[in-house]
Amino acid sequence: METLNSEDSARVRDVLEKFGKLPVPVAEIDASADLYDSGLTSHASVNVMIALEDEFDVEFPDAMLQKSTFGSIDAITSAIARLTD
Secondary structure, eight states: OOOOOHHHHHHHHHHHHHHSOOSSOGGGSOTTSOTTTTTOOHHHHHHHHHHHHHHHTOOOOGGGOSGGGGSSHHHHHHHHHHHHO
């Protein structure tokens, strides 16, 4: 699994904090925890995806537009790492 450096991982958490509309602080969520169980809605995940595309200057291909891509912070960082590699 590809990973991001700590600075980019922090950028992912910042995007989640701003656009995820989660009921708990993102800092309290373990990187492997299920974000949907933590309160992420499908609508908010779309906003997160758009914000991530802007933040990292990438575009998620159709094949990555699935719930599992945004299911955890680890999954998101892995997806971003693949897109920025």
